[in-house]
Amino acid sequence: MVRTRRSNTVKRKFHFFNVVGEGFEQCLSEINSLSGEDMYMDISEVRDVYLNNRAEQGNYYFGCFVSAKRGDYPEKVSRGNKELSDLGLGESEGIGEKTYILYVPSSKTLVVEYNHYGTRVGHIEEYINHIAGSGLLSSIFEDYSLMMVMNRDIQLKLSELEHVASLEIKIKEENISHTSEIDEHLKGALEAAAQIGGTNIVSLKIKSKRGEGRLLDNNSNLFTRLKRFIQHGSAQEVFESLKISGLESGETKLSAFDLLKDKIEVVESIIKMGSSRILDENDVFNKLKSAYLSKRELLINL
Structure with missing residues (x-):
């Protein structure tokens, strides 16, 4: 049997956010x-978040947010060894996962690595505002508000919709609770569907009673909260699929939109350190910078 060599790279998605608010780079530095203990904020019972700056290089601020999980952990096992051993972590120790960022003050753009195990953008925003006001x-x-940069096409279309006729959602059961930020009735409907589906x-x-009639007006509170949820990047973290159909101004036929795919995104291969998930930080910085420069004109002109 021929063994294939393991790749020494891992693919990472980079998402782009507009920072709404002044003095963000000074806030990050401070x-x-x-x-x-001042640098930590509890996000949940077993997760802390803190900022670990790497460098301020010219026009770029490069760093990472670290989610430190504390509590009970499974035992570890070495490859080829059937015996389990304790991880040996102390009470104040935990397992950390990094989410790398690049902030560009000139365009007020925050580029965020999407790391499934790391800090969510909503938690980054929560952490920064907590410390900033402490x-x-x-x-x-x-x-500060971190607003996901959507493609100009979808931004214009969402703003020009006269009304929404249908909303189609796919979501993991454990993520349903997050939809309360959009609407408690929507959360209740998803919980009921979860009990039935198994x-x-x-x-x-969800469709309007007349099929192509109004489900939501463009200026309704629910649609406003839904758009904000999308722009904060929360939708990408919570939903498996999120689609709407609606009537654009001056049109007679409904248009369909896939709201999870209409964001600006760059995928890069990052060098790993050995066989672990630890990334080469010089390569991370270069790839974040490259991702920003590849979309710079679009980001500035939005």
Whole structure:
């Protein structure tokens, strides 16, 4: 049997966010200067988040957010060894996972590595605003919003829709609770569908009573919250599929939109350090910078 050589690279997706608010780079620098318990924020019972700056190189701020999971862990086993051994972590120790970022002040663009195990963009925003308003920094910074950069085409179409006629969702059962940020009734409908279906992936399609009539007006509170959920990047983390159909201004036929695919995204291969998931940070910086430069004109002109 011929063994194939394992690749020393791993593919990572990079997503782009507009930072709404002033002084973001100063805020990041000051947060990074914190030490001890001041630099941490609990996201859940077993997860802390903190910022670990790597470098401020010219016009770029490069760093990572670390999710440190503490608590009970499974035992470890060495390859070829059937015996399990304890991980040997102390009470204040845990397993950390990095999510790399690149901030470009000139365009107020934050490029974020999508790491399935790492810090979610919603948690990054929550963490920054928590520390920024905590009194630990030189001044109280304003609340920041991280708005996912969508393709101009979909941004225009969403703004020009007269109304939404249908909404089609696929979601993992464990993610349903997050939809309460959009609408409690939507969350309830998904929970009911999960009880009936008995599968991990829940599908739900909501249509207007007349088929092609109005389900949601473009200026309705629900549609506004849905668009905000999409722009914050939360939809990409929560939904498996999210599609709508609606009537554009001046049109007579419905148009369909796949809201998870209409974002600006770059996929790069990152060099790994040996056989682990640890990435070569110089390569991460270069790939983040390359991803930004490849979309720079589009990002500036949006």
